Amino acid sequence: TSQNNYEWTRLTGETVSYLGPEGTYTGQAAKLFFGDDVAYYAEKTVSDAVASMISGKYDFAVIPQENTVGGPVTAYIDELLSHDDISVVCETELVIDQALLMKKEAELVDITLVCSHEQGLIQGKKWLEENLPFAHTQIVSSTAEGARLASISDKSVAAVASAAAADVYDLKVYAPRIQESDANRTRFYALSTGEKRRERADRMLFSAKGNISDFPKLIKAFGALKPAAITARPLKTNLGEYIWLIELKDSGYDEFLKISNVDGFEFKYYGSFPLI
Numbered sequence: 001t002s003q004n005n006y007e008w009t010r011l012t013g014e015t016v017s018y019l020g021p022e023g024t025y026t027g028q029a030a031k032l033f034f035g036d037d038v039a040y041y042a043e044k045t046v047s048d049a050v051a052s053m054i055s056g057k058y059d060f061a062v063i064p065q066e067n068t069v070g071g072p073v074t075a076y077i078d079e080l081l082s083h084d085d086i087s088v089v090c091e092t093e094l095v096i097d098q099a100l101l102m103k104k105e106a107e108l109v110d111i112t113l114v115c116s117h118e119q120g121l122i123q124g125k126k127w128l129e130e131n132l133p134f135a136h137t138q139i140v141s142s143t144a145e146g147a148r149l150a151s152i153s154d155k156s157v158a159a160v161a162s163a164a165a166a167d168v169y170d171l172k173v174y175a176p177r178i179q180e181s182d183a184n185r186t187r188f189y190a191l192s193t194g195e196k197r198r199e200r201a202d203r204m205l206f207s208a209k210g211n212i213s214d215f216p217k218l219i220k221a222f223g224a225l226k227p228a229a230i231t232a233r234p235l236k237t238n239l240g241e242y243i244w245l246i247e248l249k250d251s252g253y254d255e256f257l258k259i260s261n262v263d264g265f266e267f268k269y270y271g272s273f274p275l276i
């Protein structure tokens with residue numbers, strides 16, 4: 001569902017790392033980006049996926065970026081900000097339906113522990129409070145990792161994960177669509193270490209490091225440009241100092257140049273890319 005008619009040449013590359021194990025939402029997003037023509041490598045964490053791409057082992061890495069209910073996935077944004085040579089090459093949005101998965105022989109009364117990605121537990125919080133008020137929760141590296149753990153444990157362990165992960169790990173979907181919002185969506189980025197695209201595209205991403213007191217100047221420089229998303233991360237130096245990750249619609253390097261002459265900020269360009 002591309003929103004515009006910008007021309008894009010096909011990305012060249014053969015290998016893609018993503019937050020695994022098999023059955024994650026990030027894996028679904030990766031398939032949307034790259035289809036069946038590449039080899040996929042499930043990594044334990046987003047850090048591992050990004051680090052292995054940066055080391056040259058893989059051509060691309062796919063990471064979750066922001067969720068409707070849970071908000072920006074700050075740890076993953078920090079990952080993006082902490083490396084110098086990353087470019088964003090594509091973005092997509094997935095509708096996220098969370099399900100409660102458990103062993104086929106289990107019933108709700110058996111469940112004492114629910115495992116999931118932090119975002120899965122946030123999205124399923126209301127349902128879990130109402131239906132499993134005495135169960136403990138455990139944050140694990142991904143929703144599919146929660147499903148994998150449920151599959152190798154006794155029947156007391158359940159997972160919040162996608163219904164598709166039930167097939168991968170031989171579990172049953174006890175309850176579908178347990179997420180708090182019916183409009184639960186997550187944005188994902190495809191990253192590479194290749195050249196950053198500059199032509200105008202559906203989206204353009206850059207960061208601005210500076211003080212909150214200068215922020216009005218930055219917003220003013222936007223002029224008629226249309227923001228798609230803004231996330232603030234603390235610089236971890238002084239209060240009031242942030243790094244803003246800013247995504248604009250219908251922009252490219254020319255638009256970045258216009259904004260990046262604002263005084264008081266340190267800017268970094270991440271590329272322009274299609275929204276698919």
Ligand SMILES: O=C(O)C(=O)Cc1ccccc1
Nearest residue numbers: 024025026117119142143186
């Ligand atoms: O754990 C996963 O499956 C992921 O890909 C991360 C995630 C978790 C919850 C919602 C969206 C993405």
